[in-house]
Amino acid sequence: MSTKESYFAEESTFLLEARQRAEKGQSTTEEWRQAYGLLIEKYEELLKVVQVLTHQATQLEAKLEKARAQLEIQKKALSTELEGLERQLQVQQKEVTKKAQERDILYDRMSQTRMMLLVILAVLLLVVGFTMYYLFWDTDRMIQFVKKVRGLE
Amino acid sequence: MRNLVIEPTSKTPKVILNADLGVFEITGRSIPEDAIGFYRRVLDWIEEYSKSPLTETVFKFQLEYFNTSSSKCLLDIFRKLERMHKNGHKVVIRWHYDADDEDMAETGQDYQALLDVPFELVPV
Numbered sequence: 001m002s003t004k005e006s007y008f009a010e011e012s013t014f015l016l017e018a019r020q021r022a023e024k025g026q027s028t029t030e031e032w033r034q035a036y037g038l039l040i041e042k043y044e045e046l047l048k049v050v051q052v053l054t055h056q057a058t059q060l061e062a063k064l065e066k067a068r069a070q071l072e073i074q075k076k077a078l079s080t081e082l083e084g085l086e087r088q089l090q091v092q093q094k095e096v097t098k099k100a101q102e103r104d105i106l107y108d109r110m111s112q113t114r115m116m117l118l119v120i121l122a123v124l125l126l127v128v129g130f131t132m133y134y135l136f137w138d139t140d141r142m143i144q145f146v147k148k149v150r151g152l153e
Numbered sequence: 154m155r156n157l158v159i160e161p162t163s164k165t166p167k168v169i170l171n172a173d174l175g176v177f178e179i180t181g182r183s184i185p186e187d188a189i190g191f192y193r194r195v196l197d198w199i200e201e202y203s204k205s206p207l208t209e210t211v212f213k214f215q216l217e218y219f220n221t222s223s224s225k226c227l228l229d230i231f232r233k234l235e236r237m238h239k240n241g242h243k244v245v246i247r248w249h250y251d252a253d254d255e256d257m258a259e260t261g262q263d264y265q266a267l268l269d270v271p272f273e274l275v276p277v
Contacts, residue, residue: 049267
């Protein structure tokens with residue numbers, strides 16, 4: 001018996017018995033009347049079951065459809081939100097790129113300034129060095145130099 | 154007779170059939186692909202139980218969702234309980250449903266109309 005049939009095993013068995021009885025065809029009128037009555041009873045019962053199941057299946061389909069529609073709405077809302085987030089991300093990425101460029105420019109300037117300071121420091125050191133040298137180790141030449149500058153010689 | 158307890162899964166309900174305590178319950182959701190395979194044990198247990206039932210059998214159903222094939226199996230269970238009732242045993246079916254769930258209430262009414270056994274609708 002297939003799965004589909006096994007859900008209606010009792011009904012299938014009854015139908016099989018009814019068919020066998022009909023094929024035999026040896027019953028009396030009273031037996032036929034009784035069998036026919038039973039068949040009607042079973043048919044009515046089955047009809048009611050089918051009505052209930054059909055009704056329930058329709059309800060389930062409606063529920064599924066409702067759920068599907070809700071999912072569709074949520075999907076659209078999520079999609080819109082995602083687009084918004086992507087746009088925000090692009091803006092932020094641009095900003096980050098701009099900031100990075102600004103930082104690079106700033107680094108360059110700092111580097112230039114540092115170099116300039118180094119040069120100034122080197123020059124200063126040179127001047128101070130020369131001054132110290134003439135002041136402490138070669139004082140005579142220093143005096144001559146000062147006199148020369150003042151026009152005393 | 155041995156009690157039957159089936160723990161729930163995402164697709165099958167919890168089943169408690171305890172003749173010692175007089176607890177008969179099917180709760181949860183029932184959407185198995187092979188509903189007949191799942192409910193066969195339940196049907197067999199009730200068939201066995203119906204041979205010598207308690208003085209009163211109150212069967213509680215509280216399902217949040219079930220598929221059509223489960224519905225047919227539920228009907229088979231109801232039929233067995235209806236047969237017990239017709240054989241003179243006291244049987245009550247209590248159909249618990251979410252008070253907001255109109256469909257489940259309607260389903261209970263459908264069963265109620267179909268069966269000749271005390272069938273109570275209990276909104277929760």
